[in-house]
Amino acid sequence: NELDIGAKAGFANLYMVQLGMPVLYARDTQNNCYYLGAPCDFFAKGGMLVNIPGAPEVIFIHRPEKPAFPAKIPRPPNAYILYRKERHHSIKAQRPDITNNEISQVLGRLWNSETREVRALYKQMADQKKAEHRRQYPDYQYRPRRPSERRRRNNASSDSSTATTAVTQQITA
Incomplete structure (x- = not known):
């Protein structure tokens, strides 16, 4: 900031000889200071150079930092989720063509028919x-989530419920 144009040019020439490539001064608008370096160095820092016609200097602009969102903490699983997780693969192995929705319906029926001891x-x-x-x-x-944020699910058709009843009977048999 305090150097005149001649002093800046002198430093730039010395630095250019040392680097062996063109250099330039750029004003950092975020930190309110000047940098001297090769243009590629400015891009490596994740910013960009702006040369406004008629402006006395090139301006170095930082990319805005994305706010870091904390990782979403998963809910602890309830009894049914643990039951489903344990039995999902065996049902999928018996019926590879079955969908996850149908597996959930089958396991829901099986869970409801389990003994108190198993549920406990x-x-x-x-x-x-x-x-x-x-x-x-x-x-x-x-x-x-608020109701406006919830995903809308399609209503299951009656065909789906009769198909899962048949699948449940096959698996429990």
């Missing part, structure tokens, strides 16, 4: 996962 076992596993989750993320608080 998965409830105990879910409580352990919940306690582990609480230790890992002490400040976690579930925040459901």
Whole structure:
């Protein structure tokens, strides 16, 4: 800022001889200072050079930094989710053509027909996962999406429900 045009040109010539490539002064608008360097050095820093006609200097502009969003913390699984996770692959192996929606419907029916002991076992596993989750993320608080943010799902057709009933009967048999 304090150097006159002749001094700036002198420094630029010395630096250009050292580097063996053209150099230029650029004013950094974000940090309110000047840089002397090869044009490629400015681009390497993630910015751009702007040369406004009639302006006394080239301007170095930083790219705006993207705000870092914290990683979404997953909800702890409930008893049914653990049950589904454990049994999903066996049903898919029995019926490779079945969709995930149909698998969920089949497993939902199987879950509802399970004994109290089996359901209590998965409830105990879910409580352990919940306690582990609480230790890992002490400040976690579930925040459901607003109704306007929820994804709309297509209503299942009656054909789908009869097909999954047949699949459930095949798997339980």
